[in-house]
Amino acid sequence: MTALKSGILLISDPFLKDPNFLRTVVFLCEHQEQGSFGFIVNKPIDLTLQDVIQDAEGLLIPLSEGGPVQKDTLHFLHRRPDLIEGGIEVIDHIFWSGDFAQTLALLHSGELPPSDIRFFIGYSGWGESQLQQEVDDKSWITGIAKNQLIFNSDIPAIWKESLNELGGEYRQMVNYPIDPQLN
Numbered sequence: 001m002t003a004l005k006s007g008i009l010l011i012s013d014p015f016l017k018d019p020n021f022l023r024t025v026v027f028l029c030e031h032q033e034q035g036s037f038g039f040i041v042n043k044p045i046d047l048t049l050q051d052v053i054q055d056a057e058g059l060l061i062p063l064s065e066g067g068p069v070q071k072d073t074l075h076f077l078h079r080r081p082d083l084i085e086g087g088i089e090v091i092d093h094i095f096w097s098g099d100f101a102q103t104l105a106l107l108h109s110g111e112l113p114p115s116d117i118r119f120f121i122g123y124s125g126w127g128e129s130q131l132q133q134e135v136d137d138k139s140w141i142t143g144i145a146k147n148q149l150i151f152n153s154d155i156p157a158i159w160k161e162s163l164n165e166l167g168g169e170y171r172q173m174v175n176y177p178i179d180p181q182l183n
Helices: 100-109 130-136 155-166 169-173
Strands: 008-012 025-032 035-040 044-048 062-065 069-078 088-091 094-096 117-127 140-144
Touching: 008 155, 025 088, 025 155, 035 062, 035 069, 035 130, 069 100, 117 130, 130 140, 140 155, 155 169
Parallel strands: 062 117
Antiparallel strands: 008 025, 008 140, 025 035, 035 117, 044 062, 069 094, 069 117, 088 094
């Protein structure tokens, strides 16, 4: 088990019943005593950037649901601090946010490939001690975040891939039914 800190993965237990987090992987961007937040990285939605941002016409970059909090907000992770100013480094080569106008211009010009950025509607958040309690209750399995996993183009496969990376007993979990009573 990896300790709770910024830059780790929260992999939902196969039997977690919360529909917001069913078979999800959250990239934890910040973990402090006052609370934590991150983005679900494996929950694509049927929208593109041009569907939600007026100045993004022609940018058919898929969006993901970042979580159930503030679904009227747009966030992004990227791995191009050499191009996008003002981002906050979460872990090596994964940055949260940055200059949005600059980001749009770089996407329009083709200088920033869509494979180097992920956009999210909303975010996942926990109040003081809430996330630690959920981990203690075995709702989440913690793992180490890797660049290739966060920016994986096969977004729905990230949950299974995260468990497979942990090895051992976790590899078996990818085959568990969502509801074992139906087995």
